[in-house]
Amino acid sequence: MFDKKTVSIEWGGKTLTLETGQVARQADGAVIATLGETVVLCAVTAARSVKEGQDFFPLTVHYQEKFFASGRIPGGFFKRERGATEKETLVSRLIDRPIRPLFPEAFLNEINVICHVLSYDGENEPDVLAMVAASAALTISGVPFMGPIGAARVGYKDGEYQLNPTDEQVAAGNLDLVVAATQDAVMMVESEAKELSEDVMLGAVVFAHDASRKVIDGIIQLAEQAAKEPWELSAQIDRGEAKAKLKSLIGADLAAAYKLTDKQQRQNAVNEARTKARDAFADLKAENPAEYLATLKLVKKLEAEIVRTAILKDGRRIDGRDTKTVRPIEATVGFLPRTHGSALFTRGETQSICTTTLGTKDSEQMIDGLNGLSYQHFMLHYNFPPYSVGEVGRFGAPGRREVGHGKLAWRALHPVLPTKDEFPYTIRVVSDITESNGSSSMATVCGGSLSLMDAGVPLKRPVSGIAMGLILEGKDFAVISDILGDEDHLGDMDFKVAGTSEGITSLQMDIKIPGITEEIMKTALAQAHEGRAHILGEMAKALGETRGELSAHAPRIETLQIDKSKIREVIGTGGKVIREIVAETGAKVDIDDEGLIKISSSDLSQIEAAKNWILGIVEEPEVGKIYTGKVVNMVDFGAFVNFMGGKDGLVHISEIRSDRVEKVADVLSEGQPVKVKVLGIDDRGKVRLSMRVVDQETGAELEDTRPPREERPRGERGDRGPRGDRGDRGPRRDGSDRGGRGGDRGPRRDRGDRPERSEGGEAPTFAPAFLSRDDD
Structure with missing residues (x-):
């Protein structure tokens, strides 16, 4: 019944299996990828036509973790999977970023790439497996996809790289890096590192690329067995004439606009040129709307040619900088008066207000995932309101971009934070972008580092970040530091590096072309190192190290x-x-x-x-030590005093004051604070206390001036005379015989053990048996 096709390869000491033909057969392409006992299904469907007037590529990637995959039921009121969690959003972006550049520019059909985690063994992470399944499903679907891609996770410990490490291995090592690549070039990098060098990071990328090639070979084997017929793309329309007309019409205007260093002035000039182009082709809009939209897209191509040529040929960028110069930086800490820590970080026309708030364990974020409940004590939230770019737009819940940028900054700062044992606080950093013209995520890293230090969080070292760009034409390329927004849009790469003076803590790369080479990456890392060092120096002018104490408003x-x-x-x-x-x-x-x-x-x-x-x-009370307590109960023979929080003891009436006390209530009252000295503790744990030997004002111990009991004068008792013979005491009043003391008196009542008398002949004084406050 099923035409099932399967390919298995050895990958990092484990078996990776790709199969198709049994599940989701109505999708254009569906692949189940299995590694260990982790199983991910990816199904791809594509629309057969483009909607009228559509001029963009509607690719949607959705990754979802099913709780049954690890034998769990979702927590909370709703017992089913609901909106995407932060992890699901991040993995969806992880899949989207390397595959999006591999679709032809002319292909605008809507595509859904949907990945479900069906089984999770707790050892093999499903995110990389989902990337592999998505690549395989696209490759066999027949849609015009210039893949396949492979993917791999790399760890690093004791000088050795680890392929697809477990969570425990990642936690014990110094690196968590994910790479996606084609057979010839790297497409995407996402990582967190514990201050590793550029050489180690580059080696990890190369190691992952080599491992990815094995996956690509397996996908090709599956495609040879199960790939559908490729879709036929409509022939490319030659728009050379329209482009030439546009260039003559607005080419000079665009060239002049991109020489304006102020962003707002530049945007106004560019918008005027675009309006001029729309007016010139107004007749075409009525005759052929699709052709009109296609023609207007050529304006962006003209803009890209002007910017890219100036950088490659003249080394001159939009704002007049060379390729290595970082924009002017201004940093201020203690920007807000009531926050626990705050910083205003401005780099050119990019600005972030970063705040740090410290909380207790109650403020930790509870995460309900495939691994069960976990708690996060460090959070970083990134907000990008529309006013930051001078626009009017929807203002609501954070989107995928905000979640992704926030996680990138989180990864950059997380490696330098103290452990929970060293600093037992829950930490929340919020970055509100108030201006944006390139690399607001790296501004978040810099501002977040400053706000953490301003709050007194003992970072290992300050962290700075920089975004690098790339212009590539054939074999000629230029790497540019601290890119602007327009350079990001019109360039070929967004390469972000964050780290301390000792090494890299985070590396992220996205490209718009089919991959970059090792040479380009090496150049970008070296240039980024110089930029990061410069930014750290500028940050140190505001605050070079963590403050010695917490804010007065922090718990x-x-x-x-x-x-x-x-x-x-x-x-x-x-x-x-x-x-x-x-x-x-x-x-x-x-x-x-x-x-x-x-x-x-x-x-x-x-x-x-x-x-x-x-x-x-x-703690146990110590004999001879003085404590502060309060009276909790009074009886005829003394007062019970609670001390050390949970201990009760008796102050006998004779130990309240040095002079005689007739009535306890005349001296003490319930709730009255007193200072007491521990005189002794019996075998049952009952505590005897004294107030009279402690100065109630100062708590100092007083000299006990009362003589020992056996030395106290008792007065002259005189001669009491003979006591007589007790043997014959006469009859009782009722007439019965008393009997002599030496006679048979019958059995005595059991009076218990009677203590021996003291050498002075006097029976010792007993403190009456008493109960604790709870028993009273």
């Missing part, structure tokens, strides 16, 4: 490690104790299963109060 967090056996005592029955600590001190208290306690508040006195309370619960 303070103090950690305390207790024995795991004491966790129940700190929490209390149903959380009673910990809730009482929070309510009375005002501090936040978090405790984990290992006994690590985090106490947070913007008021240090609240932290100290909560800390002392907890220490009082977990």
